Amino acid sequence: MSAGHAAYDVFRWVRPLHRAAEHVVATSLEGTPVGLGGRALLERLDDVGPQTVPQLAAWLGVSRQAVQKVVDDAIARGILATRPNPRHRRSHLVEATTDGAALFRDLHERELDDLTTLTRGIPEEDLRTAARVLEQLTTALHSR
Amino acid sequence: MSAGHAAYDVFRWVRPLHRAAEHVVATSLEGTPVGLGGRALLERLDDVGPQTVPQLAAWLGVSRQAVQKVVDDAIARGILATRPNPRHRRSHLVEATTDGAALFRDLHERELDDLTTLTRGIPEEDLRTAARVLEQLTTALHSR
Numbered sequence: 001m002s003a004g005h006a007a008y009d010v011f012r013w014v015r016p017l018h019r020a021a022e023h024v025v026a027t028s029l030e031g032t033p034v035g036l037g038g039r040a041l042l043e044r045l046d047d048v049g050p051q052t053v054p055q056l057a058a059w060l061g062v063s064r065q066a067v068q069k070v071v072d073d074a075i076a077r078g079i080l081a082t083r084p085n086p087r088h089r090r091s092h093l094v095e096a097t098t099d100g101a102a103l104f105r106d107l108h109e110r111e112l113d114d115l116t117t118l119t120r121g122i123p124e125e126d127l128r129t130a131a132r133v134l135e136q137l138t139t140a141l142h143s144r
Numbered sequence: 145m146s147a148g149h150a151a152y153d154v155f156r157w158v159r160p161l162h163r164a165a166e167h168v169v170a171t172s173l174e175g176t177p178v179g180l181g182g183r184a185l186l187e188r189l190d191d192v193g194p195q196t197v198p199q200l201a202a203w204l205g206v207s208r209q210a211v212q213k214v215v216d217d218a219i220a221r222g223i224l225a226t227r228p229n230p231r232h233r234r235s236h237l238v239e240a241t242t243d244g245a246a247l248f249r250d251l252h253e254r255e256l257d258d259l260t261t262l263t264r265g266i267p268e269e270d271l272r273t274a275a276r277v278l279e280q281l282t283t284a285l286h287s288r
Contacts, residue, residue: 002256002260002268003259003260003263003264003266003268003271004256004257004259004260004263005256006263006268006271006272006275007259007260007262007263007266007271008255008256008259009271009272009275010271010274010275010278011165011259012275013275013278013279013282014158014161014162014165014278015162016282017158017278017281017282017285018158018159018162019205020281020282020285020286021155021158021281021285023285024285024288061163111152112146112148112149112152113148115147115148115151115152115155116146116147116148116151118151118281118284118285118288119147119148119150119151119281119284120147121280122147122151122277122280122281124146124147124150126273126276126277127147127150127151127153127154127277128150128153129270129273129274129277130154130273130274130277130278131150131153131154131156131157132270133266133270133271133273133274134154134157134158134161134274135157136265136266137161137164137165137262137263137266138157138160138161138164140262140263141161141164141165141167141168141262142164144168144262
């Protein structure tokens, strides 16, 4: 098998894995005040701090309108809040509220527990290699 | 870092990689008689032989209506054809035409060449490990 075939096998599994993971995460969010979109925003804000709606939209690869809708809903639920943006008068910064940050920590902890169970039997070294390869492939595709 | 964190890192890259890959594949299909949907059907039929629309829909995780639309378009373009299904009188089997099969072989060969270039610098062994891990994770998620 060539490197091309090996890479192709990686790409073949990306879509089914993405779908299966989304399904499991969506199920685990039932009964919480966020859905997949809200959870994705909380993760991003936890990673990089306050962001504008256009920045969040660019990161997720969805429309600003779609992000705005999730943001508005999360604000109504007390999960996110906006504050003035020192750099752009018109584009407010979105940030997690104390409740939102606590919710994400809870969700994330549960997910890590779940993943530890799920990946029992897969060597940790292999998981690390896989994560590194996916990052390398993503970077390579983006720089084309 | 725990195994849970390592697995989480894999999942974090699945969505961005999926998006980047779809974008590249869609671009490479410009000027060909198929889009992403048609290409996905050709790949599946190449893998497992003739399938019904419901089988294809289940595999792709999309609605039967969505698959039917792509199938109808591909039939109009001479890429796919249907034939009677010995097992179900009402659910015809979809198969690639000679032209469709040749088109997929061409596309696939070009993709493999592209991937060989793209993955230069990533050890083939790591690519194999990544593909195996993604398959294991997908299987583990599906069996929950």
